[in-house]
Amino acid sequence: MAHDATHQHEGSATKKIWSVFAILSVVTIVEVILGIIKPEFLIKTSFIYMSLLNWIFIVLTIYKAYLITWSFMHMEHESKGLRRSVVWTGVFLVAYLVFILLTEGDYIYEVYKGGYISWNF
Template sequence: MANNNSAHTHDHQYESHTKRIWSVFIILSIVTLVEVILGIIKPDFLMHTYFISLKLINWIFILLTIYKAYLITWAFMHMESEKKGLRRSVVWTAVFLIIYLIFILLTEGDYVYEVMNRGQVAWDF
């Protein structure tokens, strides 16, 4: 019986991802540091400027948080090495759900805010 090692040979080569992990860690730390500094300082310009019924500083926090979630998914959940179709299905679904969640939160939050300020508010369509 011949020993056929070709079926059991692995051409996988070990590749260290230490540099990649540290670079992602540093980027995430910098983004988090920016969020903390903005939360402590609360610049007047960002606190008193509104965009779609939300303070500009809140939009910055939302965008930075989405960026951090993207980077964690891309690097630590190994999405960068997946096939294009899988990446798109995961990312597009998440983007759609995040946009939908933001829309619902802003719409309902604005309605509750108006009710608390002016009393009953009727939506006449």
């Protein structure tokens, strides 16, 4: 009897692994296709100092990281407080990193564009 319950659990785990693998593969294929094609309207359209294509890459990468954490780190079986602490910490750190990169990158670009420092690299 216990053997049957274990076998059912293994089957659902295998199915879950393959479904997560399929989702991650599709998202990665979309990223690669967008990276190869680079649609003009996604490159020319800007949102918060960055092209929409870059924002799509950031969002898809965050989604893949969330899915990996949720599935393979077994966060779906943890308590609500632990899930929130792990997920929200990551969300805030990624948001802070994106903010810092955009702010500093734009500042450095404006300094070089304004001619205060020459482009010697």
